[in-house]
Amino acid sequence: MRPLRPESPRYRRVRALSALLLLLPLLALVGGCASTAYHDRGDPLEPFNRKMFVFNDHLDRWILQPVARTYVRFTPKLVRASVTNFFDNVEYPNTILNQFLEGRFREGFQDTGRFVVNIVVGVGGLFDPATRFGLPRHDKDLGQTLAVWGVGQGPYLVLPFIGPDTLRNLPNLVASALTNPFFYVNTAKITMPLGAVALINKRANAAAQIEMVRQALDPYVFMREAYLQHRRFLIYNGHPPVQLFNDFGPGGLAPAPAPAKRAKPKPAGSGAH
């Protein structure tokens, strides 16, 4: 074993890993007091989040969106599909790791098979033959694993440059980096342009969804609800319990109305919740 030099890439990795390990107990602590249903606590960081939402929105309008549009204009559809396949596969070890962490061994082995098949048969991941062989793509990350382990969601966050997130999901920023093979390529000349292409391609693929957010009555609220619901969908492997809407009582994030001076509060409908 070589001693760790502070500036060595290996030191960087070990530091990142230990940061992750330090974060885990912290999250468990948060989980103890944070409610899984964020509706109970609302969106405590909304003022900060809204500022970050506007910041990201400007950043996107001024830089990412025009670049992504140019990319779409000059790149054939098939090439873009291969770029998407390639980066999906590069990021796939994170899904594999978290299948195992969730105890889904069958899916873990299937996803390992998918990763290998797409590298070997799919020319380094440019194509996705695995889906046709009955190994469909899954979407797993450390945030979902922590949810399955019983960690509470914590507050909703909008992070600059990153976008919607939750406290529980933060360790995944580290985990997704550590499980990405390119993290271990220490040549900025390779990783920087690849990272840029990955980002632009992701933005291009999300164009329709981003447009939907922008068309919403309140884009911030729309994004928050859609994000949190989709996370729930992933945590439950595509089969979350259905919200019934059986009562017409208070719902969403609307707080109870301030009691009007003259009106007497009506008794709440039976079986609210």
Next chain:
Amino acid sequence: MLQRTLLILILIAPGFLATPVLAADAVTATGNHVVAGPVGVITRFQDTLIAVMKKAKTLGYRGRYAQLAPVVTATHDLPIIAQIALGQYWGRLTATQRSEFVKTFTRLSIATYAARFDAYGGETFTKPTERKLGGGDVLVESQLRSPDGSKVQFDYQLRRIDGHWRIINIIANGVSDLALKRAEYTSVIRSHGFKALVAKLKDKIAEYSRKGANAAAAS
């Protein structure tokens, strides 16, 4: 003899028990009306969407709106959706405000479909299946599949009101349309009031209609 009678009873009884359930699920004709079960409602709705998408360009926005309007209003319970979407604020509206809101909301719902389903790229819906939810509601599940292999899970929540099964919510890949609307609408009412919400919805309708007219002029 007794044994035979018992056997027949056992064979027939489950059939008896099952009959009303089957009748409720299948498409049954009562008099002149055809009452569709949950799967029938969804099939009708999805078939209409695909048909409209296939003819999207020739129909134009107005044509799509006209074709979708009767089917959307028949397959969706728009007054109930409107009511749930306003959450606690519904109870504080006057009768006039309520009917104005339902009217605007109905037009917006049709306009949104007409605006979004404006092209066909070979998409198909898988055969819908249904399962029961609590409180008498039914969930019908189907997938929208694109030729590129991508798929979106569509779950429709249906409720039986006045003998008709109608959609009260659509959940796409876990994102519930009704929950989104309720969060958005109540947020707008809370910060800007009910009038502002209705004005915003009307702006949306006008925007869809304007963009639709522009698209027709461009092609």
